[in-house]
Amino acid sequence: QQKVQQSPESLIVPEGGMASLNCTSSDRNVDYFWWYRQHSGKSPKMLMSIFSNGEKEEGRFTVHLNKASLHTSLHIRDSQPSDSALYLCAASTSGSWQLIFGSGTQLTVMP
Amino acid sequence: GALVYQYPRRTICKSGTSMRMECQAVGFQATSVAWYRQSPQKTFELIALSTVNSAIKYEQNFTQEKFPISHPNLSFSSMTVLNAYLEDRGLYLCGARAGGWTEVFFGKGTRLTVV
Numbered sequence: 001q002q003k004v005q006q007s008p009e010s011l012i013v014p015e016g017g018m019a020s021l022n023c024t025s026s027d028r029n030v031d032y033f034w035w036y037r038q039h040s041g042k043s044p045k046m047l048m049s050i051f052s053n054g055e056k057e058e059g060r061f062t063v064h065l066n067k068a069s070l071h072t073s074l075h076i077r078d079s080q081p082s083d084s085a086l087y088l089c090a091a092s093t094s095g096s097w098q099l100i101f102g103s104g105t106q107l108t109v110m111p
Numbered sequence: 112g113a114l115v116y117q118y119p120r121r122t123i124c125k126s127g128t129s130m131r132m133e134c135q136a137v138g139f140q141a142t143s144v145a146w147y148r149q150s151p152q153k154t155f156e157l158i159a160l161s162t163v164n165s166a167i168k169y170e171q172n173f174t175q176e177k178f179p180i181s182h183p184n185l186s187f188s189s190m191t192v193l194n195a196y197l198e199d200r201g202l203y204l205c206g207a208r209a210g211g212w213t214e215v216f217f218g219k220g221t222r223l224t225v226v
Contacts, residue, residue, distance in 0.1 A: 034215075043117075043204060043217040086153060098145055098168075099206070099215060101155035 003027045004091050006102035014110050019076040021105045023089030024069070030091040033065060033072040034099060038086040047074070047087075079109045113138040115207050117218025124195050124225055131191040132221040134205035140185040141207035145215070146178070149202040158203075161188060195225045 006023050013019045023033065032051050036044035050056050050065045050072060057063075062075045070091075076083055086106050090099040116135045124130045134144060146158040159169040161182040169175060182188040188207070192199055202222050206215040 043219045045217070046214050049214070088155065098157060098160045100157065101147070103154050106153075 003030075003100050004089055004102035006087075006089050006105050008105060009103070010106040010108070012108045012110060013079050015079060015081060017079050017109075019079050019083070019107055019109070021074045021076075021087050021089075021107070022071065023073065023091075023102055024071045025091045025100075026070075027091065027093065027100075028070070029093040030070055031067070032092045033063075034090040034092070035063060035072075035074050036088040036090060036101075038088060038104070040085070044088055076107075079107075081109045081111050083107060084109045113209075113214075113216050115141075115205060115216045115218040117205055117221055119221055120219060121222045122224070124223070126196055126225055127194055129191055129193045130195060130223065131189055132203055132205075133189040134187070134207065134218050136186045136207045136216070139207075139209045139216070141188065142185065142210040143208045144182055144188040145206045145208075146180060146188075146190050147204045147206060149204060149220075151201060158190070192223065195223065197225050199223060200225050 004025050034049045035047045037047050038044040048063045050063045053067050055064050060077050065072045086104045088104045089102045092099050114137045122130050143162045145160045148156045157170045158173045161167045167180050180190045202220045204220045205218045208215045
């Protein structure tokens with residue numbers, strides 16, 4: 001079983017809608033989460049990272065983290081067609097910087 | 112800004128042959144470099160993690176004998192896929208980091224096709 005699980009596998013939202021993506025780690029040592037976005041044919045680009053419990057907002061993007069359940073979620077409000085991409089969640093643990101990625105959520109924003 | 116150049120972008124090799132891919136960090140010192148493979152089904156696998164002046168750590172299912180890596184300085188890393196077969200197809204990505212909890216910068220990837 002993968003250490004980082006993402007859901008849903010794919011998501012379709014209308015333009016202007018809210019997209020919510022989930023990520024959970026099964027490794028209790030994980031304490032840092034990263035969200036990357038990968039457009040088709042491109043390399044992943046980091047969107048946001050989160051270490052502390054709670055919420056972090058940057059523009060239309062909000063990330064939540066619950067350290068007790070090792071669950072993080074990414075919410076995109078006012079979704080745009082240009083947000084259509086593969087969203088990858090990655091986790092890392094103290095003392096190791098290696099990132100373990102989930103399989104991703106394929107987001108499609110319909111105009 | 113910080114960038115990672117990865118080349119070649121695409122390569123086709125015959126089954127049983129080998130190919131080498133390279134990554135160059137620009138604008139920062141790549142203390143650590145990780146090599147990943149993204150399968151056609153989008154699964155992201157960590158192949159190995161290389162830190163300058165430390166031993167290279169390979170993940171389960173990946174070996175130095177199959178994927179030898181060189182990381183001679185703070186700006187360059189290379190990986191070779193030896194005896195490539197169909198199951199080695201995919202997008203190979205290098206990710207470099209300066210250290211600590213800094214962002215990992217990815218190269219654009221090398222897409223390997225095996226025929």
